[in-house]
Amino acid sequence: xxxxxPALDLPLMLLDVTVVARDVTILGSISLKLEAGPPTVLVxxxxxxxxxxxxxxxxxxxxxxxxxTWNGREHSPPKRRAxxxxxxxxxxxxxxxxxxxxxxxxxxxxxxxxxxxxxxxxDVGLTGLERRPARRLxxxxxxxxxxxxxxxxxxxxxFLDEPTASLDPAATKSIEDIVRKVTARGVKVxxxxxxxxxxxxxxxxxxxxHRGRLLDHGPAADFFAAPRSEEARKFIAGELLV
Amino acid sequence: MSGETSALELxxxxxxxxxAIVQLSLLVSLxxxxxxxLIGIPAGAALALTRFPGREAVIVVxxxxxxxxxxxxxxxIYLLLSRSGPLGPLGLLFTPxxxxxxxxxxxxxxxxxxxxxxxxxxxxxxxxxxxxxDVGPIGRIATLVWDARFSLVTGLLAGxxxxxxxxxxxxxxxxxIQDFTRTMTTAIALETSKGDLSLAVGLGIVxxxxxxxxxxxxxxxxxxxERYAG
Numbered sequence: 001x002x003x004x005x006p007a008l009d010l011p012l013m014l015l016d017v018t019v020v021a022r023d024v025t026i027l028g029s030i031s032l033k034l035e036a037g038p039p040t041v042l043v044x045x046x047x048x049x050x051x052x053x054x055x056x057x058x059x060x061x062x063x064x065x066x067x068x069t070w071n072g073r074e075h076s077p078p079k080r081r082a083x084x085x086x087x088x089x090x091x092x093x094x095x096x097x098x099x100x101x102x103x104x105x106x107x108x109x110x111x112x113x114x115x116x117x118x119x120x121x122x123d124v125g126l127t128g129l130e131r132r133p134a135r136r137l138x139x140x141x142x143x144x145x146x147x148x149x150x151x152x153x154x155x156x157x158x159f160l161d162e163p164t165a166s167l168d169p170a171a172t173k174s175i176e177d178i179v180r181k182v183t184a185r186g187v188k189v190x191x192x193x194x195x196x197x198x199x200x201x202x203x204x205x206x207x208x209x210h211r212g213r214l215l216d217h218g219p220a221a222d223f224f225a226a227p228r229s230e231e232a233r234k235f236i237a238g239e240l241l242v
Numbered sequence: 243m244s245g246e247t248s249a250l251e252l253x254x255x256x257x258x259x260x261x262a263i264v265q266l267s268l269l270v271s272l273x274x275x276x277x278x279x280l281i282g283i284p285a286g287a288a289l290a291l292t293r294f295p296g297r298e299a300v301i302v303v304x305x306x307x308x309x310x311x312x313x314x315x316x317x318x319i320y321l322l323l324s325r326s327g328p329l330g331p332l333g334l335l336f337t338p339x340x341x342x343x344x345x346x347x348x349x350x351x352x353x354x355x356x357x358x359x360x361x362x363x364x365x366x367x368x369x370x371x372x373x374x375x376d377v378g379p380i381g382r383i384a385t386l387v388w389d390a391r392f393s394l395v396t397g398l399l400a401g402x403x404x405x406x407x408x409x410x411x412x413x414x415x416x417x418x419i420q421d422f423t424r425t426m427t428t429a430i431a432l433e434t435s436k437g438d439l440s441l442a443v444g445l446g447i448v449x450x451x452x453x454x455x456x457x458x459x460x461x462x463x464x465x466x467x468e469r470y471a472g
Contacts, residue, residue, distance in 0.1 A: 091389060133470065
């Protein structure tokens with residue numbers, strides 16, 4: 001596997017960003033710098049703003065206040081970024097049709113698509129299921145297919161929103177293996193999870209969110225050994241945060 | 243010989259008059275569905291994907307137009323195409339083309355409304371994915387129409403069913419002229435009033451057979467969609 005050069009579009013900076021929807025503050029005054037390297041994992045209880053932060057970083061929603069910049073550039077998210085939603089929609093096509101669609105959307109030349117699609121399905125362990133309608137795959141297979149679709153964009157930055165929620169351990173392991181593989185290839189992974197064990201297994205650094213506020217950001221080992229906020233300490237201890 | 247037996251003979255022996263009527267009926271209705279699809283599918287898709295003031299009112303009107311009374315449509319088209327009407331100089335009144343226009347007016351709202359609903363439902367499902375893949379507006383419409391194609395075929399067949407079974411509008415604008423604008427439905431109405439039940443029943447058998455085939459096609463389209471696209 002070849003290591004790519006560090007992404008030219010990083011760091012991704014969120015500068016004093018606030019997101020308000022229907023008079024409710026979803027994210028409040030978040031400042032965050034995401035650089036190339038091991039995965040950044042967002043943790044926090046339900047409703048803490050993890051999904052909104054990922055969508056904001058991906059460029060799917062605009063900030064109500066503040067700035068999002070890619071390598072210093074505002075309003076210009078790079079093409080080579082991709083996101084895996086918690087419940088990805090399967091296009092009403094075959095498995096390989098889904099990947100070919102993503103390749104076409106990423107402007108991959110038509111002659112290269114068939115071979116690349118087969119490679120991507122092999123990467124996520126779906127060889128043999130090329131012709132099966134995507135909507136007839138199991139939950140874990142659908143998640144891996146959606147991951148193959150995101151990888152079709154050959155992303156420098158890959159956002160994953162709870163990629164293993166509701167998957168069984170085997171399916172979870174296969175997703176985590178793919179995360180390690182793409183990270184080793186030089187892709188910056190930014191993911192959210194509820195699973196602290198998963199965060200320990202994958203994270204280079206942890207971002208802890210609570211009620212739309214960033215309460216902690218630092219190396220994973222430091223976060224778990226010495227959380228800086230009382231909320232983070234309770235969250236790690238498995239206590240309910242209300 | 244009973245009327246029904248004679249009717250069957252007409253069908254089974256390929257009576258030229260009966261099949262000329264069937265041929266014209268299919269030509270008019272299929273032409274109307276084709277034109278309606280060319281108008282209704284893009285219009286329905288655009289309505290599904292755009293937001294503007296009064297959009298809900300447009301949807302309500304469009305849905306209401308699915309139940310347009312054929313005789314009223316026939317009357318309006320008649321007024322437009324009559325010699326003193328705004329489109330009178332075209333000389334279309336009492337021609338098959340006028341019948342196509344009338345059926346197009348009846349069928350387009352059905353196809354547009356069903357397209358709008360189908361595309362809107364799919365858009366809710368696809369919106370985030372297509373946005374994340376940076377798919378532009380034209381690409382979005384093309385993707386949604388393609389992925390909804392099996393449902394849209396069902397809509398087209400529903401439109402064809404409406405056109406093929408319709409009598410009021412084409413009777414007014416076509417005039418039911420023998421060997422020129424006489425279709426299955428207008429012929430059935432005429433022959434029944436004349437008491438010639440053989441031809442009327444024969445045409446009825448063909449018309450019902452077409453309806454059954456349409457439903458079979460709709461069923462097949464839905465199941466093909468489930469099989470190939472999930």
